[in-house]
Amino acid sequence: MNIISIVSVSVIGVFLVILLREVNSGYILPVSIVLCGLILLSIYPLLYELFSYSRELMGISVNAEDIKLLYKAIATAFIVQYASDLSRECGVDSVASKLEIAGKIYMLSLCLPLVKNLLSTVINI
């Protein structure tokens, strides 16, 4: 999907939300979720291409597991922020903050093997 299509879908979605605000505000949240999901999904192939090119450049010198871990960490950050922003829009700030804490702890646990690797290097000096 090119940028014109993404922008068109977003503009149509925003108009739809404005119309729905006057007709039935209950539909605003599902439409927003679908719209945000669509935008994120549309950039996924481009993102994948960028990351796979950089991975190809790095060849075998960099551990593939580490790179996978980095994808996971960045994806987690995106998903958590997406969910917490939606929660804030709905006025549920407490859930948003808990979601962010959960996301941070999940990312820390993802990075644990790297920290272990570094610490074992330090211990073996």
Next chain:
Amino acid sequence: MKRCLIVSVFLFVFFVFSVHSLADNSAYLELESNLQNLYTEIPDDVLGIIEKNELNSVDDVLSFDNVIVLLADSIASAFVKGKYSVFLSLAFFVFIGEVINRSLNASMSKMADFAILLVGGVSVFELLNGLSAAFIEKYTNLSAFASSVATVSITAIASSASGASATVLGSICTVLFSIFNYICSTVVLPFVNIYLCVNLSGAITGDFNLQRMSSFLRNTSIGIISFVLFLFSCIMSVQSSISMTQDTLMKKTLKQILSSGLPVLGGTVSDGLDTFFTSVTGLKNSVGVLGITSTVVMSVYPIAELFVCFVILSFTCFLLSFFEGISLYGFMMSARDVISVLLCITLSLSIMIVLIFYFIIKVV
């Protein structure tokens, strides 16, 4: 009276020749066995490079054209290998990560930054550890080879009645190669790891004191290496001058005694001694030239490899500097500093070995 004189002269000649021939015989035997051992120590690739570039003497190797050709060859092959392009790829990867990271809110961005820093840090850690291990292996081989060549040359010097020079060079060689082996086996790898750890911790926590500590470590190590090189050059120059004066005096006295003490055979014996000294000096010079040639050839490639790595890391840092506040930037700078310290160690050690061979050739 006449008989007594003849017997005395005979005993004197017998004594002078027998002592020298016995001493020289043992020295030659030692020299021969050392030379045989030496050829087994020369790495095949060094001999290959020497033959490939048709380098026969130290003048050939140290001529401007050949040094440029050797350096260019080594740099080109290090670039062709392309293993250090990983730093650039890493910069590209971090660049993508940062572009995405900037769109996140502050708290999530910090966590993503932490993940990027850890992945980049671990990758650079592994690469630099590999590079340091390769460096240690190459320089341990160089040390073993140079030590063998130096032993042969010192034996040759000792057999040419230059005892003072041989003693001084022998003790300096022992100290130098001990320091060399100690640096290679004990200092390099822990230094690289400690330095990177301090910097990575500084980058994660943003602690400027840790970053200052790492720059202090770098400056101190470069200062110590420069001081050792300076001290070594000074001691070597002074000691070799003194010992050469002693040896020249001893040789002249010996020749004087022989030429004036022996009425008929004095001139012949003195000339024979001169011929012997000249032949041993020729042998010593040849071995010294081989030492310098091999040291230059063996050192050029690691130096070029480190230089290529340094250039690529500098370029990576330059690319990363476009983004303010990237934690990995500081860490990459520290990796570049590690390479600069390794480069400094490599250059100093190579210069010290070349200086030793230079003084071996210079001994009269």
